[in-house]
Amino acid sequence: MAPAADTQQKEGRERPAREGKARRRALPWAVIAFWIVILAVTAPFAGKLSGAARDRPVDYLPASAESTRVEHLLQKLPGGNTSDALLVYHRDGGLKPADTKAAQEHLKQIAGRYELRGGDKPPTVVSKDGATSMTALSVSGLPDASAQGKAVDGIRDIVKEDKPEGLKAELGGQVALMSDQNEVFQSIDGVLLLGTAGVVAVLLILIYRSPFLWLVPLAVVGVAASAAMAGVYGLIKAFDLTVTTMSTSVMTVLIFGAGTDYALLLVARYREELRHVEQPFDAMRSAIRGCGPAVLASSGTVVAGLMCLMAADLNSSSGLGPVGAVGVFCALASMMTLLPAVLVLLGRRVFWPIVPVYGTEAVQRRSLFAAMGNSASRRPALVLLCGVGALVALSFGALKLPGTLKQEDAFLKKPDSVAAMRTVAAAFPDASSLPITVVTRTPQAGEVEKAVKATKGVATVQPGRSGEERTELQVFSVAKPESAGEKKTIGALRDAVHDIKGAQAIVGGPTAQQMDLDTTNADDRRKVIPLVLVAVMIVLVALLRSLVAAAVLVLAVIASWGAAMGLSGLVFGPLLGYKGLDPSLPLLTFVFLIALGVDYGIFLMHRAREERLKGAGPEEAALTALRTTGGVITSAGVVLAATFAVLATLPLVALVEMGFIIAVGVLLDTFLVRTYLVTSASLLLKRWMWWPGKLSRGSMET
Structure with missing residues (x-):
């Protein structure tokens, strides 16, 4: 009976091993099957996102601003989908009778194809020199951006036909500007996706030095x-979320x-574990345990x-929050589940x-980051002082940042609409080419019109649409669109019409929208920046168990953001010739650089904490962390910077x-x-870098 008993005992010992091996084989396949189902379910909806993105002016406006309320009220007036444009003809030396x-x-022809308010004889003005006419x-009847774009294209086709030689015909105005902008937006998705994927593929090939490995994370x-x-498409349908093409x-x-x-x-941690653990499944499990908390x-x-x-x-900023969060969550979920499953199944050979x-x-090569750490360890105070001084000096370049970006300056390649507006500005220097819109209650419309005409800076007032409850007035200022003079006129108009009892009159239009954007962006910065700093600090303290380390990291990335803004001030205007900065960028870039840079x-610091828990002293832990993580973190930084740099290839100045x-x-x-500032701070603060956690106590020193 003894041999039988031994056999049973042997089988009893081997059964758990076989079951564990089976589980190790089954789990990766189960994860891959799960993601195949996810991909099959989501793919049909993913393609619908570009069509669901909204790029109307109101989608980029503050939710509670006066100019936004004007846009909403205009939609409720008779012919609420009316779109205003300017048809401009110009000939050097003067227009001829044939023109x-x-x-x-x-x-x-335009009146025969489209429904024009005023029939086929809308108001036309000719410049003093007789070289330019503006209609x-x-x-x-244009219900959405698609219909507006088709109308703009149709009108442009008409004016190009049977045109005398030498006569320049251009279509400008708000609807033409938005149509050209939407056309640019529609071209972005494919270019951006291919460009980003291409950049990532090239960098992964260079980093991994493998003909196969790069394909896995890219897929x-x-x-x-x-x-x-x-x-994101689901969020739009479920919650009517405002999602723009920029988002x-x-x-x-x-x-x-x-x-x-x-x-x-x-992958770097997995490669390291494969040298110490025999089975890929176990090596991946160790890798996830090691780097998982930092990635999370x-x-x-x-x-x-x-x-x-x-x-x-x-609206565009608040909508970007959940859109970006969904993207990061999906990236995290796939990289911590699907990527490990595929790598485990492919085994070690994927690194060939x-x-x-x-x-x-691993072959020990001379480490650049070890050299950096050694240089910082010799004079950490001097290194920290010089580094901080350099960042502060760079940040002063922000004083040279250009002013607010105007609509006509938003394109890298000037479209027809911008050319038309510039022609009008040159031909009619004493009048704005874009109207200021005033909406008032209809019973008080006459009184409001008198107040508007009496306002300093107003050139002309034209009646707009009128309904039982509301009436629109189109006001043209003496000053050019989006100029300081027109902004002053809008301020005076708002003061004048707001004081009319019962009129509930409000002022909007392109320049008023820009003014409201500036005010709202300043308010948003005051609200959002403190929230971001608190949220990031909470996550850092929870991970590192240290208030000091968390504060050092946050201060460091704030300095990086300031220096980046300063460098931008030295580049955008002086070198690239940009005439403005998108007003939402200071807030958005702060959020991204704080969240991503940290x-x-x-x-x-997570690796340094690991080394401290293993018994290393504060200085040794800081230098070891820099040496062991330097290569992979630098690679990650280069990849992230390169992907955002792809935005610089797109035709919009803001992007x-x-x-x-x-x-x-x-x-x-x-x-x-x-490499230098955080490491130098760690070397100077020593165990106090980890205050008030247990690593700051003297007993943890070695």
């Missing part, structure tokens, strides 16, 4: 992007940038920072030709500015702040 005849024929068109981040697009563009960059960063950290905290800071944007009054062999040590500090500021800030944080 006037052609213009009249064009107007008849105001009000086109009704996984593609799955995350599809899931995120479908998720979806930033989300795409975030998914590729943040997702690739998480992949780099996980990293994504947590980004999500927390983005969700704080929901407190903003600006540099395969990590069990029981061996990630690299998290990776560094170029955003990409530049964030890319520069990330690079500063990667190469200066993390």
Whole structure:
């Protein structure tokens, strides 16, 4: 019976091993099957996101601003979908009779195809030199941006036909500006997706030096992007969330940038564990345990920072918060589940030709980051002082940042609408080409019109649409659109009409919108920035168990943001010739750089904390963390900066500015702040870096 008993005991010992091995094989396949289902369900909805994005003027306006309320009231007036445009004809030396005849024929054709308020003889004004004519068109029956765009294209086609040689015909005005902007937006998604994927692919090939490995994280981040697009589309349908093309563009960059960063950290730790653990499944489990908390905290800071944007009054900013948060969550979920499953199934061979062999040590090369750490350790106070001084000096460049970006300066390549507005500005220097809109209760419309005409700075007043409850007045100022003079006129108009009892008169229009944007962005900065700082601090303290370390990391990335804004001031106007800065960028870039920039500090300090818990002294832990994480964190920083730099290839000034500021800030944080400033601060503070946690106690010293 003894042999039988021994056999049973042996089987009893082997059964758990076999069951464990089976589970190790089954779990990765189950995870992959789960994501295949997710992809199959979400793919049809992901493609609908671009069509659901809204880029109307009101979608980029503050929710509670006066100019926003004007836009909503205009939609309720008779012909609420009326779109205003300016048809401009110009000939150097003066318009000829044939030019006037052609213009009249064009107007008849336009009136025959579209419903014009005023029929085929809308008001036309000729400049004093007789070289330019300007005709105001009000086109009704255009319910959405798509219909408006088609109408703009149709009118442009008409005026290009049978046009005398030498006559320049252009279509401008608010609807033409928005149509040109929407056309640019529609071209962004595909270009951005391909550009970002291409940049990430090239960098992964260079980083991994493997012909196969780079494909895995790139494919996984593609799955995350599809899931995120479908998720955002669901939010739009469920909660009527305002999602603009800028929001979806930033989300795409975030998914590729943040997702690739998480992949780099996980793969580096997995490669390290494969040399000490025989089975890939067990090595991956150890890798996730080691870097998982840092990755979770990293994504947590980004999500927390983005969700704080929901407190903003600006529609485009508040909508960007949940959109970006969905993107980061999908990137995190895919990189911490799907990526490990695929890598485990592929085994060690995915790293070919540099395969990590069990029981061996990685080839020790001369470490640049060890040299950096040693240089910082010799004179940490001097290094810290010089680094902080450099960042502060750079930040003074922000004083040279250009003023508020005007609509006509928002494009890198000037479209027809901008050319038309510039022609009008040159031909009619004493009048604005874009109307100021006043909406009042109809019974008080006459009284309001008298007050408007009596306001200093007003050139002309034209009646607009009128309904039983509300009436529209179109006001043209003496000053140019979006100029300081027109803004002063709008302020005077608001003072004048607000005082008329019972009129409930409010003032809007393009320049009024810009004024409200400036005011709202300033208010949003005062509300959102403190919320972001508190949210990030909470996540950092929870991870690092230290108030001091959390404060050092936050102060460091604030310095990076200030320096990035300063460098932008030295580049945007003087070198690139940009005439303005998008007013939402100071807040948005602050949120992104605080949330994303602090990630690299998290990776560094989490590794330092690990070393301290193993018994290393504060100085040794700081230098070891820099040496061991330097390569992968630098790679992650370069990838993130490169993905945001892709925005600089797009044809909108605001996106170029955003990409530049964030890319520069990330690079500063990667190469200066993390390597020198945070490390120097750790060397100077020693155990106090970890106050008030247990690592700050003297007994933890070695």
